[in-house]
Amino acid sequence: MAVDRRALLKGLTAAAAATAAAPAVASRRREAPPDAVGMLYDATLCIGCKTCVVACRKANNLEYEPHSSLWDDPVDLSGRTKNIIKVYHEGERISYMKQQCMHCLDPGCVGACMMSSFQKREHGIVTWKGERCIGCRYCAVACPYNIPKFEWDKAFPLVVKCEMCSHRIAEGGIPACCEVCPRKAVIYGRYTELLDEAKRRLAAQPERYYPKVYGEKDGGGTQVLYLTAREVPFDRLGLPDLGEEPVPELVRTVQHGIYKGFIAPVALYVVLGAVMLRNRKKGGGHE
Amino acid sequence: MSERAVPVGGPIVTPAFRWLLLVCGVGVIMAAWRFLAGLGPVTGLSDGYPWGIWIAFDVVVGTALGCGGYAMAILVYIFNKGKYHPLVRPAVLTSALGYSLAAVAIVIDVGRYWNIWKLPFAWRWWNLSSALLEVALCVMAYVIVLWIEMSPVFFEKWKEGKPGLLRNLALSVSPILDKALLWIIALGLLLPTMHQSSLGSVMLLAHHKLHPLWHTPLLPLLFLVSCIAMGYGVVVLESTLSSRAFRRRDETPMLASLGGVTSGLLFAYVAIRLVDLAWRGRLGLIISSGWLSFFFLLEMALFLLPAAMLLSTRWRSNTGNLFRVGMLVVLAGSLYRFTTYLIAFSPGPGWSYFPAVPEMLVTFGIVAFEVMVYIVLVKRFPILAGAPQGATAH
Numbered sequence: 001m002a003v004d005r006r007a008l009l010k011g012l013t014a015a016a017a018a019t020a021a022a023p024a025v026a027s028r029r030r031e032a033p034p035d036a037v038g039m040l041y042d043a044t045l046c047i048g049c050k051t052c053v054v055a056c057r058k059a060n061n062l063e064y065e066p067h068s069s070l071w072d073d074p075v076d077l078s079g080r081t082k083n084i085i086k087v088y089h090e091g092e093r094i095s096y097m098k099q100q101c102m103h104c105l106d107p108g109c110v111g112a113c114m115m116s117s118f119q120k121r122e123h124g125i126v127t128w129k130g131e132r133c134i135g136c137r138y139c140a141v142a143c144p145y146n147i148p149k150f151e152w153d154k155a156f157p158l159v160v161k162c163e164m165c166s167h168r169i170a171e172g173g174i175p176a177c178c179e180v181c182p183r184k185a186v187i188y189g190r191y192t193e194l195l196d197e198a199k200r201r202l203a204a205q206p207e208r209y210y211p212k213v214y215g216e217k218d219g220g221g222t223q224v225l226y227l228t229a230r231e232v233p234f235d236r237l238g239l240p241d242l243g244e245e246p247v248p249e250l251v252r253t254v255q256h257g258i259y260k261g262f263i264a265p266v267a268l269y270v271v272l273g274a275v276m277l278r279n280r281k282k283g284g285g286h287e
Numbered sequence: 288m289s290e291r292a293v294p295v296g297g298p299i300v301t302p303a304f305r306w307l308l309l310v311c312g313v314g315v316i317m318a319a320w321r322f323l324a325g326l327g328p329v330t331g332l333s334d335g336y337p338w339g340i341w342i343a344f345d346v347v348v349g350t351a352l353g354c355g356g357y358a359m360a361i362l363v364y365i366f367n368k369g370k371y372h373p374l375v376r377p378a379v380l381t382s383a384l385g386y387s388l389a390a391v392a393i394v395i396d397v398g399r400y401w402n403i404w405k406l407p408f409a410w411r412w413w414n415l416s417s418a419l420l421e422v423a424l425c426v427m428a429y430v431i432v433l434w435i436e437m438s439p440v441f442f443e444k445w446k447e448g449k450p451g452l453l454r455n456l457a458l459s460v461s462p463i464l465d466k467a468l469l470w471i472i473a474l475g476l477l478l479p480t481m482h483q484s485s486l487g488s489v490m491l492l493a494h495h496k497l498h499p500l501w502h503t504p505l506l507p508l509l510f511l512v513s514c515i516a517m518g519y520g521v522v523v524l525e526s527t528l529s530s531r532a533f534r535r536r537d538e539t540p541m542l543a544s545l546g547g548v549t550s551g552l553l554f555a556y557v558a559i560r561l562v563d564l565a566w567r568g569r570l571g572l573i574i575s576s577g578w579l580s581f582f583f584l585l586e587m588a589l590f591l592l593p594a595a596m597l598l599s600t601r602w603r604s605n606t607g608n609l610f611r612v613g614m615l616v617v618l619a620g621s622l623y624r625f626t627t628y629l630i631a632f633s634p635g636p637g638w639s640y641f642p643a644v645p646e647m648l649v650t651f652g653i654v655a656f657e658v659m660v661y662i663v664l665v666k667r668f669p670i671l672a673g674a675p676q677g678a679t680a681h
Contacts (some may be wrong), residue, residue, distance in 0.1 A: 076334075078334070108492055112417055113417060114406065114417045114419050115402075115409065115412045115414065116412050133399050133402060134398075134400065135398025135400070136398075138337075138489070140334055140337040141338060141492065141493055142494070146335060148334075149334050150326075150334060152325060152326055152327030152333070152334075155322065157325060157398045157399065240495055240635070247494050250491050251416070251418055251491040251492050255485075258484075258507070268477055272365065273469065273470055275365055276365070279364065280469065
């Protein structure tokens, strides 16, 4: 019922916003590309050693980020940190959380980017191309996980985010964080196999896990999947409740509804011109 | 039928002009700092709040304030209300200035400005699903269209000037322009319809970061209706202000009848807003959203107040009343836009934004520059209609 109403509303919007608009075609959830790879992070296995953070710096030539001390202690993802371990604690309860790009199946950043600097490329990895980017930061507005980071203190800044070590994968390697993790808390593999593995763990130890694989359907699905402890729901780890609709779905429905085939704008232009011509012939009020 | 537009005349550099120059100069220095040091040290922006006042105010509110030309053109050329014609030129001028300076703000705001030139040319890279791409391309095109619409103003003056390059240019281009102008004006109606609505669509992607009172599939429609209402509000303000400042006959009767149209648009906006919330089952949020409820109610009040005031024909035929209403209309639309892009936007816990001082100084500088160019142009070129009343005497 709710779904029907939503679809109806979208149709109405498109019709209201442009009189000559073709009805919006509801598109379905994107499937993972056949060669999709991904990562599975199991928060119940992570001991917060941050080896992955160091390995990510080395693999991606990122400078250290000392904040309050002499050593590397980034407080969040930033223009110098593509991967971070955070800690959640409430009373006795502690859980670690690894943050990096989620490599969405249907990413907000890709939908946002004017010049397709953000693309979903080989293996479904979401990458950024500097030669196209004008630095408008719409990607950061559109990303529900706040992943794309900007080099705020540089005159010639880059947009920085995890690209799943695509340069290492291209040479037959795997993402640095997954390679070094001593507890195998984050593992790399084919997307479908990781999803199966996550479900297998849920089924094998239902008392251990919160009963959901985050990323299977959230925001249309992500290629990085998460498992968390039973007592620590995903929102405590900072993973938002997005529903199952892909983030760019609504704007696509509305924009395609209005601009399909560019018919509506052209028609409007012709109508406007025709009305003005008629007014001029009638001796209306212009010079 | 309409009176000829004539230059106001008088000295350019007045004490007020010097102050504007100062504000503008400070803005230029701050902007230079931004280009040397990057955006971080000069602004309050962060990865959570990647857009601040340069986008939310200078571009999103600024271009809507530049919708006077669009709103007047709809009335005069589409609804054939020729009586409003004297208001068109000054309205198009404020539009041309508003949009041009929004473009300047964008160049200052984007981090990798050296790639901007690729936007209109690298069509193979265009992401046609991006509402922002449509905004960017339409705004670029519209700036050009607005200055073409303004060009007869310059040609009129140059045609009567000394023989030379400018005069020859005016004489040779004017006839072609006269023929093409209708289709250019039609473009000047199409482009704002497209990009003002798309400015609303842009925030659809903000998804759960934008509060549900503002995040609705009707964003494009609400942005369109509000920008046209703001356009009329700006015309009222601009017309009363310039008749005061340059001591010209005021256009109160004309502006008063404009008030009827504006009132209808404002009521339509409020109706769409409330029906949408009811339809989505979110009416409860109006009172349960904490301090955002306050902003929603303030927005509703700012739209309803002028809408109701304008209903009375007698009340609105007073210049002072009209000015106050124009103010309210502009405030209402500005608040809606500013809230959608900043106040109701929340990237999650731990993030906050308040514009840094240099950031505000850049915005002030841009506004000051806009006012300066307006003053120079109306004093030297035939833009304002009607006989000057002693404005040239001092």
